[in-house]
Amino acid sequence: MSMNVVTQLTSAEGLVNPYPIYRALREQNPVVWVDEGQSGEGWWLVTQYDLADAILKDPRVWKDASRMGFQNEDSFFGNSMLFQDPPKHTRLRSLVNRAFTPRLISRLEPRIIAIVDGLMDHIGEQKDVDFMSAFAMPLPVTVIAEVLGIPVEDRQQFREWSRLIIGTDDEPVEESIKATKQLGGYFDELIRRRRKAPGEDLLSDLTALQEAGDRLSQQELLGMCVLLLVAGHETTVNLLGNGLYALLQNPGQLGRLRQDPALIESAVEEMLRYDAPVQWGTFRFAGESISIGGCDIGPGQTVVVALSAANRDPAQFADPDTFDVSRSPNRHLSFGMGIHFCLGAPLARLEARVSWSRLLPRFGQIDLNGTPRRRPNVAFRGFDSLPTRFFAG
Numbered sequence: 001m002s003m004n005v006v007t008q009l010t011s012a013e014g015l016v017n018p019y020p021i022y023r024a025l026r027e028q029n030p031v032v033w034v035d036e037g038q039s040g041e042g043w044w045l046v047t048q049y050d051l052a053d054a055i056l057k058d059p060r061v062w063k064d065a066s067r068m069g070f071q072n073e074d075s076f077f078g079n080s081m082l083f084q085d086p087p088k089h090t091r092l093r094s095l096v097n098r099a100f101t102p103r104l105i106s107r108l109e110p111r112i113i114a115i116v117d118g119l120m121d122h123i124g125e126q127k128d129v130d131f132m133s134a135f136a137m138p139l140p141v142t143v144i145a146e147v148l149g150i151p152v153e154d155r156q157q158f159r160e161w162s163r164l165i166i167g168t169d170d171e172p173v174e175e176s177i178k179a180t181k182q183l184g185g186y187f188d189e190l191i192r193r194r195r196k197a198p199g200e201d202l203l204s205d206l207t208a209l210q211e212a213g214d215r216l217s218q219q220e221l222l223g224m225c226v227l228l229l230v231a232g233h234e235t236t237v238n239l240l241g242n243g244l245y246a247l248l249q250n251p252g253q254l255g256r257l258r259q260d261p262a263l264i265e266s267a268v269e270e271m272l273r274y275d276a277p278v279q280w281g282t283f284r285f286a287g288e289s290i291s292i293g294g295c296d297i298g299p300g301q302t303v304v305v306a307l308s309a310a311n312r313d314p315a316q317f318a319d320p321d322t323f324d325v326s327r328s329p330n331r332h333l334s335f336g337m338g339i340h341f342c343l344g345a346p347l348a349r350l351e352a353r354v355s356w357s358r359l360l361p362r363f364g365q366i367d368l369n370g371t372p373r374r375r376p377n378v379a380f381r382g383f384d385s386l387p388t389r390f391f392a393g
């Protein structure tokens, strides 16, 4: 079965609303071969919830491309935990796991409140704002930069590199590789400085760890920094933007949330499910022949899990196309599943919860004020701009 799914998803219509395309796939071809048109190359796309969940948990499905004989374009990002299998994945993840437990992350709450309040003061003065540049973009980058211990003055440069690394569907991949190298060089220098003069931050902790034993090579440390920065902010930006858009498109749900702030926690989960910031998991490889959904995935073949499609599967979610801020249970796959389940989920959730619990009481009315512009990227779904009008009170 071959199908030009990517052409459909990258079309103007698909960019605005990919969900009917995913529905058709889920119903007709839940495991579909996406043909790249050259010499039989391609990959499998999985759209049903139970199959997606099974693939994400299957130890026969690998992440490490080098086991498939592929070369990583750069030596460090590709070596980060996201692209490794056990035991290397286990070792790398355990080094930072402790810094991201819900308990430790909750200590950041006062600082996140202060950053959110500062951004809201600025919005209050302007009224007409692009929500993305005024709020959704600066919040996560400021938070992750503080966690890592990155100087304030470097953050703008930082954001540009991060955007280039994620890229868009029509930007050449070389741009992304170049930015990854530049960001790696930046971290290399910063690590040198932290080694001489440690601070109270994750980067200093990791550097100290490196000094103490030999459990973390320089390449691995660089890969970890780049991963934390990119994974830790492009995604949360889009949770905030997609979340606001969902609220504005569903004023009844926005009203419920305003009336009952106890719903904020479940509303954040619903924002994650309904319009997932990360629509696809990263590339995976079948370590051996795997039979799933009536298809045989051959050894070495690539599999992509469409998290966003699984999130709209009626077999798992009642009325999946309805945005319901009180939805429960809500076992969405937006943070992935299995051993690569998002490390930063507690941080992303906290940033989103604080944002809505401060923004909604402060601004009694929020309206769309123009046409939002979606970022042309099939895997990372978000807005380049979201023009809005905020009214106090």
Ligand code: HEM
Pocket: 081, 082, 083, 093, 144, 227, 228, 231, 232, 233, 235, 236, 239, 277, 278, 280, 281, 282, 283, 307, 333, 334, 335, 336, 337, 339, 340, 341, 342, 343, 344, 345, 347, 348
């Ligand atoms: C709304 C925000 C976020 C979303 C939707 C998201 C989504 C995801 C997803 C889907 C994965 C798994 C990818 C796969 O298995 O192919 C993942 C992994 C990861 N995320 Fe997040 N993420 C978010 C925020 C964050 C934050 C704030 C951080 C860190 C500060 C972070 C760090 C990571 C890391 C390190 C991994 C790799 C974990 C591993 O390989 O074991 N993420 N994320």
